[in-house]
Amino acid sequence: MNVTFTRTDELLSARLYGEIDHHTARDMRMLIDSEIEGTLPKSLILDFSGVQFMDSSGIGLILGRKRLVEALGGGLYIKNTKPHIRKIISLAGLDNLIISERSK
Amino acid sequence: MKYLNYFKMTIPALSRNESFARTAVSAFVSQLDPLVSQLSDIRASVSEAVTNCIVHAYDGKDEAGKITITAKINEDTAYIRIKDNGCGIEDIKQAMEPLFTTKPEEERTGLGFAVMESCADKVKVSSGKNKGTTVSLTFKIVKKEVL
Ligand SMILES: Nc1ncnc2c1ncn2[C@@H]1O[C@H](COP(=O)(O)OP(=O)(O)OP(=O)(O)O)[C@@H](O)[C@H]1O
Ligand SMILES: [Mg+2]
Numbered sequence: 748m749n750v751t752f753t754r755t756d757e758l759l760s761a762r763l764y765g766e767i768d769h770h771t772a773r774d775m776r777m778l779i780d781s782e783i784e785g786t787l788p789k790s791l792i793l794d795f796s797g798v799q800f801m802d803s804s805g806i807g808l809i810l811g812r813k814r815l816v817e818a819l820g821g822g823l824y825i826k827n828t829k830p831h832i833r834k835i836i837s838l839a840g841l842d843n844l845i846i847s848e849r850s851k
Numbered sequence: 852m853k854y855l856n857y858f859k860m861t862i863p864a865l866s867r868n869e870s871f872a873r874t875a876v877s878a879f880v881s882q883l884d885p886l887v888s889q890l891s892d893i894r895a896s897v898s899e900a901v902t903n904c905i906v907h908a909y910d911g912k913d914e915a916g917k918i919t920i921t922a923k924i925n926e927d928t929a930y931i932r933i934k935d936n937g938c939g940i941e942d943i944k945q946a947m948e949p950l951f952t953t954k955p956e957e958e959r960t961g962l963g964f965a966v967m968e969s970c971a972d973k974v975k976v977s978s979g980k981n982k983g984t985t986v987s988l989t990f991k992i993v994k995k996e997v998l
Contacts, residue, residue: 769902770866776958800873800891802898803966807958831891838969839962 750778757789757821764797767805779812789821792846796827805832806839813844856882857923864909864916864935866902872920872933873897879922880929884995892970893929893990899963900933900986906954908937908984927992934985940978947976 749771753760761779765771783791791812795801813823825844828836836842858879862868873894880893901918909916921932940946947968952961967974973989 766870768866768869768898769906770869772958800894800898802895802902803960803962804902804958806960806962810960811958831888831895834969835895835962835966838965839960 750775752782754786754788758792759783759786759788759790760792760794762794762797766800767798767808768800768802769804772804772808776808776811780815783812783815783819787819788816791816791821791823793823793825794827795825795829795832798829798832801832801835803835803839806835806841809836809841809844810839852925854923855925857921859919859921861917861919863914864905864918865914866905868918869898869901869905872901872918876920876922876931880924880931880990880992883924883926883929883992885929885990885992886995889990889993893931896967896970896974896988897931897933899966900988903963903986904933904935904937904984906957906959908935908939910938911957913937924992927994929990929992931988931990932985933988934983936983939980939982940976940984941980943976943978947974 749764751762763775816823823844824846826846828845862872876897877890877894904918905911916937919934923930945951947964949965950961952959967988971988972991975987978984
């Protein structure tokens, strides 16, 4: 399993594992979307602590889920990004989605 | 120019080869002892270029399409070339513009070339309509022991 979910009240947390590229993003997208549609969370947190690699396909994954939860009136946040993953996220101008563990 | 070492490989345009390609190139360049962060940059750049061959050059459906990857190194530089024989790019300048994508419906965001440009020291693209595409990436190696 490359995504695991935990849910508390209106907050859905999706922990991603492994490498995010065009090949793996499709499965992650389907898993996350069906969880969102089944639980209708107010906030979705993508936890990158288990992610070793990400390229621009990961940006597509983040933005697609962001659009989906926002359409449901919620918001998307990102946490636990390693430096090289943060670099890609910054390049996409998505730093503002990153939350630190404590400020949750 | 005489190189210290080189390799060349041809792989089919299968998405499962994205991981293989970036790992192979990174393993090859590792012999120069680059910083871990530079190896991450190399993996990301190769992943972008190879994914573009699969998604765009062969439109995600020509699994018989071939991708040829060449890497050459000397003491302080790595030259990596990713070549396809796919549809080619008509307007290279526009394609390299950040956020430009011809496939927004597949959750592409038009950031592949931007990632390559921010990671590599030099990115060169040669292409033309129906002429295939060659992406050449140059990395000036930052050695581990320097720091
Ligand atoms: N090898 C290629 N063959 C044909 N067209 C290409 C190739 N590489 C890139 N392109 C064209 O250049 C555009 C920009 O590429 P880029 O990698 O920057 O973004 P993308 O692939 O569309 O999105 P992302 O990489 O963010 O998922 C593509 O949408 C495509 O039209
Ligand atoms: Mg791309």
